[in-house]
Every structure is written in C-alpha cells, then in structure tokens.
Amino acid sequence: MTRTGWTVRPKGERDVDAVVGLLAEIAREGRWIATEWPFDVNARARSMRDALLRRWCVGWVAVDDRDVVADLTIFDVDAPEPELGMLVAAPQRRRGIGRALLEEAIAWARANGKTALTLRVFPDNDAARTLYFAAGFVDKTVLRAAIARRDGDALDAIVMRRAVTDAPPP
Numbered sequence: 157m158t159r160t161g162w163t164v165r166p167k168g169e170r171d172v173d174a175v176v177g178l179l180a181e182i183a184r185e186g187r188w189i190a191t192e193w194p195f196d197v198n199a200r201a202r203s204m205r206d207a208l209l210r211r212w213c214v215g216w217v218a219v220d221d222r223d224v225v226a227d228l229t230i231f232d233v234d235a236p237e238p239e240l241g242m243l244v245a246a247p248q249r250r251r252g253i254g255r256a257l258l259e260e261a262i263a264w265a266r267a268n269g270k271t272a273l274t275l276r277v278f279p280d281n282d283a284a285r286t287l288y289f290a291a292g293f294v295d296k297t298v299l300r301a302a303i304a305r306r307d308g309d310a311l312d313a314i315v316m317r318r319a320v321t322d323a324p325p326p
C-alpha cells in the first residue's frame with residue numbers, strides 16, 4: 157500500500173535491525189510500551205529474526221524514502237486470537253500510518269480464520285487508544301499492576317479485542 161511519502165509492506169528479515177532501532181527509539185520515550193531502555197539490542201534482533209524465520213510472528217513495516225518508520229507485529233500467529241504490538245516513529249505520527257498497519261493486520265486475521273485480534277495498551281496512551289477504538293477494538297479487561305518496571309513499579313494494562321469473525325469470544 158502506497159500513500160504520500162510512505163509505503164506499507166510485509167516485514168522481512170532485512171527489516172530486523174531497523175525495527176529494533178525503532179523499538180529502542182520508542183523505548184527511550186519511556187511511556188508508551190512495555191519494553192524499557194536500555195535493552196540488549198543484539199539479543200532482541202536475534203530473537204526477532206528467529207521468530208520471523210520460524211513464522212511465529214508476522215508483521216508489516218512502513219517505509220519512507222529510506223527508512224523503516226513503523227512496525228506492526230502479530231505474535232503467536234497460531235492462536236485463535238493473536239496479540240499485536242505496534243510502533244510508529246515520533247516524527248511520522250499522525251500521518252495515517254498506524255491506521256494503515258492495522259488494516260493490514262485485520263485483513264491478515266480475516267484471511268487466516270482468526271476470531272479476533274488482541275493487544276495490551278497503557279490506560280494513559282490516548283493516541284493508541286483512540287486509534288484502536290476507531291479500528292473497532294473494544295476494552296476486554298484491565299490487568300492490574302501487570303507490567304513490571306525496573307524501578308519496582310507495576311503498571312496497569314488494558315486488554316483490547318477486535319472481533320474479526322462472528323464467533324463468540326472464548
């Protein structure tokens with residue numbers, strides 16, 4: 157899918173280093189994702205490459221002229237309701253990239269007979285929550301103190317679910 161200035165395509169092994177770089181960038185923002193900076197970049201790249209090669213996950217990236225600027229990954233692809241995670245580089249936000257990536261994920265879920273897609277989001281992540289609601293996700297449950305932080309804190313996360321077929325939730 158091509159839009160002004162960016163394109164979405166399936167994520168492959170060649171994207172791993174760039175996606176880990178993006179993850180590091182967003183982890184450094186320190187508020188949106190469970191991954192905290194610093195982390196072992198090489199180990200993360202190895203496990204991401206491995207997961208892609210073994211087809212434990214699928215994903216899409218958005219690229220501008222040169223760089224990978226966004227990633228959406230669906231984990232545990234054999235589950236009936238797999239979980240996704242997504243990242244858009246700060247300078248590229250609010251250009252429709254997140255919405256386009258979610259459209260790919262929902263199309264994949266439909267084509268692969270999934271009942272739903274799920275995700276976890278911090279309650280104060282208004283940008284993500286607004287995007288997810290607009291894409292048809294609804295709140296399923298709140299996980300209290302579920303995301304442990306290195307400073308000893310533990311943050312709540314909201315599980316959201318987007319039905320893909322008409323089957324009832326498990």
Ligand SMILES: CC(C)(COP(=O)(O)OP(=O)(O)OC[C@H]1O[C@@H](n2cnc3c(N)ncnc32)[C@H](O)[C@@H]1OP(=O)(O)O)[C@@H](O)C(=O)NCCC(=O)NCCS
Pocket residue numbers: 182188189242243244245248249250251252253254255256275276277278281282283284285286287288290
């Ligand atoms: C959340 C995130 C993925 C959104 O990606 P994006 O590419 O900026 O989103 P889009 O441009 O496709 O936005 C689509 C819609 O979502 C909503 N939205 C997105 N960002 C918003 C914001 N900052 N405030 C309010 N609504 C917002 C709007 O309804 C928007 O439509 P509009 O621009 O036509 O009004 C991005 O902000 C991000 O990567 N944040 C940091 C990492 C993160 O939070 N990941 C998700 C963890 S659960």
